[in-house]
Amino acid sequence: MRIRQIQEVLEAELIVGEGTLDKDVHSACGSDMMSDVLAYVKDQAVLLTGLVNAQVIRTAQMMDMICIVFVRSKQPTEDMIELAAEAGITLMSTEKRMYEACGLLYTAGLGNGVIA
Template identity: 55%
Template sequence: MKLKNIVELLNAKVYCGEDQGDMELISACASDMMSDVLAFVKDQALLISGLCNPQVVRTADMMDIKCIVLVRGKVPTQDMIMIAKQKGIAIISSDYRMYSACGVLYKNGLIAGDQETI
């Protein structure tokens, strides 16, 4: 699924990665605990989180995650945007709650990617 389709499905605002709309994302994970992302995530390209601090971007970078979806209308800080730009990570924000955001994306074909993942 292309990033621009995800933005549309989640009615999201793009804070970083405006030029990455055609980026293909094939799987996703969701968590507010970064330690869990580091422990269980395998090769997911997209992280859905309600946590909104620079360590979400650092964690994504360590895991080679290409896009962060902030839920519940969270607004990324300038620090987050700065690190994300350096790393080529897109940040978008949606008013959906996490469960709903996951449901919408899953229903539209964005899989978890691994049975063991969170």
């Protein structure tokens, strides 16, 4: 699924990072606990989270993720937007809650990373 489709499915507002919109991703991860993301994520290029601080961007950067979706209409700070822009990470914000956002993406075909 392309990042652009993720934005459409979640009716999300693009905050920064048009450059990745046509990149293809095969899986995502939903978590507010960055330690868990660092422990268990492998090859998930998209992070859905309700957590808003600079370490969300750094965690995504460490994990080579290319897109962060903030759920429940959360908005990143200017510092975070700057960090993301430097790192080439797309940020978007959706009104959906975490459970619904993950479910919508899963239903739309963004599964566990198994390429059919």
